[in-house]
Amino acid sequence: xxxxxxxxxxxxxxxxIVKINIEDFDEFLSLNPHIYRSIRGHAFEVWFDxxxxxxxxxxxxxxxxxxxxxxxxxxTLQLKTTYIKATIAGKMVGYRMHKTHGAEVKPYCYYKKxxxxxxxxxxxxxxxxxxxPRQYLPTRGEVSKKLDYPECLADPLPFDWNTKWxxxxxxxxxxxxxxxxxxxxxxxxxxxxxxxxxxxxFTDFDIIHAIIDEKNFRIWFQLIVGTIREFHFYxxxxxxxxxxxxxxxxxxxxxQKVDYVLDSGTRxxxxxxxxxxxxxxxxxxxxQGSHGRVPNRxxxxxxxxxxxxxxxxxxxxxxxxxKLNIIxxxxxxxxxxxxxxxxxxxxxxxxxxxxKSSFLFKADEVEYNRFELLK
DNA sequence: GGTTATACCATTCATAGTTG
DNA sequence: CAACTATGAATGGTATAACC
Numbered sequence: 144x145x146x147x148x149x150x151x152x153x154x155x156x157x158x159x160i161v162k163i164n165i166e167d168f169d170e171f172l173s174l175n176p177h178i179y180r181s182i183r184g185h186a187f188e189v190w191f192d193x194x195x196x197x198x199x200x201x202x203x204x205x206x207x208x209x210x211x212x213x214x215x216x217x218x219t220l221q222l223k224t225t226y227i228k229a230t231i232a233g234k235m236v237g238y239r240m241h242k243t244h245g246a247e248v249k250p251y252c253y254y255k256k257x258x259x260x261x262x263x264x265x266x267x268x269x270x271x272x273x274x275x276p277r278q279y280l281p282t283r284g285e286v287s288k289k290l291d292y293p294e295c296l297a298d299p300l301p302f303d304w305n306t307k308w309x310x311x312x313x314x315x316x317x318x319x320x321x322x323x324x325x326x327x328x329x330x331x332x333x334x335x336x337x338x339x340x341x342x343x344x345f346t347d348f349d350i351i352h353a354i355i356d357e358k359n360f361r362i363w364f365q366l367i368v369g370t371i372r373e374f375h376f377y378x379x380x381x382x383x384x385x386x387x388x389x390x391x392x393x394x395x396x397x398x399q400k401v402d403y404v405l406d407s408g409t410r411x412x413x414x415x416x417x418x419x420x421x422x423x424x425x426x427x428x429x430x431q432g433s434h435g436r437v438p439n440r441x442x443x444x445x446x447x448x449x450x451x452x453x454x455x456x457x458x459x460x461x462x463x464x465x466k467l468n469i470i471x472x473x474x475x476x477x478x479x480x481x482x483x484x485x486x487x488x489x490x491x492x493x494x495x496x497x498x499k500s501s502f503l504f505k506a507d508e509v510e511y512n513r514f515e516l517l518k
Numbered sequence: 519g520g521t522t523a524t525a526c527c528a529t530t531c532a533t534a535g536t537t538g
Numbered sequence: 539c540a541a542c543t544a545t546g547a548a549t550g551g552t553a554t555a556a557c558c
Contacts, residue, residue, distance in 0.1 A: 177528040181549035208532090208547045226550070244546050247525065290523085298523095361529075361548045369529040395553065399527060417530065434527060437544065500543070 144193060144332065144348040154351045157363065161371045162456065162474070165335055171374055173338035178366045183343040185353035185362060187224050187266050188212060190345055194323035206358035211260045216316040221260035225268060229299035236273065236306070237299040238265050247435060253295035256280065265302070267309060271322040274315065275308040372453035373402060373413045375474045383514035387411070400432075400446040405517060410447040416454060417501065423460040424506055428452050430484060431500040438489070444481060444496040449517065452477040459506055469511045477509050478516045 158168060172179050188204075195202040195215070203214045211219040229237025241252045256277055263280060265273040281300060284293025302308065312319040325344055332346040339350065354362055380387050387403035390410070401410040412430075420427020430450065432440045454475040464471035487497040 175528090176551070177549085180551065181529090184549045224550080228551085239550055241524095241550095242546095243527090243548080243550075247527095249524075252525085287522095359548075360531080365530040366528080366549085372529095395526095398553095415530075419531065429530070431544095432527075433529065433547095435525090435545095439526085440545085 144346065146348050146351055150351065150355060153355050157355065160456070161368060162375070163371065169336045169338045171371065172336070172367075173342050175366075175370055178362075178370060179339055179343050181362055181366055182339070182350060182353050183345070184222075184224055185356070185359045186343065186345040186349040188222050189349040189352045189356075190325065191222060191264065191272070193348075195317075198317075198319055198321075200317045200319070204358065210254075210258065213264070218262060218315055219260040220262050220264045220315075222264045222266075224266045226299050229301065230268065232268065232304075234304050236265065236267055236302045236304060238263070240296050240298040240300045244434060245436075250292040250295060253283070253292060253298060255295055256282070259296065262315065263300075266325065269324065271310040271324050273302055273306055273308045274311040275302070275306075276314060279308070368455070369415055372415050372455070372474070376413050376451055376453050376476060377403070379474065379476060379512075380514060380517065383517075385514060385517050396446065400442060409449065409517065411449045411451050411517075412442070412447045413451045413453060416452065416458065420501060420503065421458070423463070425503050426452075426454070426458075426506050427501060427503045429501045430498055437500075438487070438493040438495075438497050441487060441497040441500060444484075444486070444498060447481055450479050450481060450484065452479070454511075463506050467507060467511060475511050476514070477504075477511060478513055479509075480516075 158165060163171065172182065191213070192202055192204070200215060205211045205214060205219075210221055212222045213220040223238045223240075226237045226239040229235070229239075240254060241247075242254065245251055259277050259280065261277055263273065263275045263277070265275070267273055281297045281302075282293060283290040283295050283297050286297040286301065310319075310322040312322075328340075328346050332348065333340045335347040336350050340346070353359055354367070377387050386406055388406070390398045390401040390404050393401060393404070393410070397410065400412065402413040403411045405411070414428055414430065417427045417429045420429070428450075430442055432442070434440065454477065456472050456474060459467075459469065459471040459475060461471055469475055481498070484498040485502060487493075487499045490497050
């Protein structure tokens with residue numbers, strides 16, 4: 144599938160914003176599972192859209208935070224790729240079906256049938272897609288008599304490899320005889336993202352469209368722009384003779400809350416700025432995790448030693464940059480010891496020293512690019 | 519000891535709810 | 539009623555407790 148020149152330009156303009164070339168970008172994506180698995184999910188949507196359009200099926204995309212991804216003939220669809228650990232070639236196919244935010248404990252983390260889209264459209268590894276009506280999705284009770292909340296949808300959600308729900312386009316009221324499957328693609332369709340595609344499949348077209356679709360803002364603004372800050376921080380540290388390693392030998396909590404460790408053992412958490420909290424003079428930074436609720440979601444004072452705030456190009460106002468003698472067109476870095484972050488007032492109530500979920504600082508009252516702090 | 523079930527996780531943005 | 543706090547949101551994965 145040809146990528147329209149205007150779409151390719153849009154994509155290249157995005158790469159310029161984060162100052163990375165396409166080869167490095169391919170490698171970067173292929174090394175970050177939390178990014179490429181998101182791209183895999185949205186690339187599946189792009190793939191499914193184009194297979195439907197090629198067959199003259201009208202399909203509409205529903206953006207936003209919704210259990211519905213697509214609509215065909217007024218039937219709502221939720222698209223999912225396989226959950227690899229619950230998929231055994233030739234035997235079964237499994238999908239992850241939990242809610243990934245909120246309390247994240249049962250029963251709230253499970254779907255009830257009436258909460259789900261009309262149909263699950265699940266990617267099958269070799270034979271097309273599973274199209275299963277909501278009322279036939281297996282429940283916890285059907286998977287095992289031992290499970291509580293038997294009325295909730297199973298997670299993982301299992302299907303036989305040769306399930307009767309394979310390619311049931313008839314249920315969507317469309318006439319498709321040649322069932323589309325994901326297949327090996329020619330080199331001309333996989334030339335920009337060879338490394339990423341070796342991990343997730345699909346094609347350059349599917350990946351580029353998944354990234355540039357503004358409805359998938361989490362891919363670009365959160366996952367890519369957010370994580371590429373770590374990439375730039377790593378590179379700048381290297382040019383200052385500082386070696387950063389992945390946390391591996393820390394406790395479970397440490398491995399989760401720390402982005403990099405120095406050879407000395409000093410732990411660093413890398414953050415970007417938060418758009419909605421920042422203006423020309425005041426910059427805002429969120430310092431909390433992405434899941435759960437307080438206090439679980441908050442960082443503790445003992446979780447890391449330094450916070451490194453990575454400031455995107457052209458964020459600092461030109462006047463401020465001039466005054467501070469920094470180049471606003473570059474990435475800039477503010478490195479602070481965790482002691483500078485404010486203690487959460489409810490720490491006593493919660494029985495540990497927590498830090499507040501965000502903080503503000505004046506752009507001209509902090510020091511920039513002080514990598515010597517990490518030596 | 520292998521398997522399954524549960525809780526918790528990455529990225530930042532958006533907004534509802536609460537407080538002063 | 540502005541400022542701040544808490545919560546939920548997409549993609550789908552891992553660590554470990556609990557189980558047989």
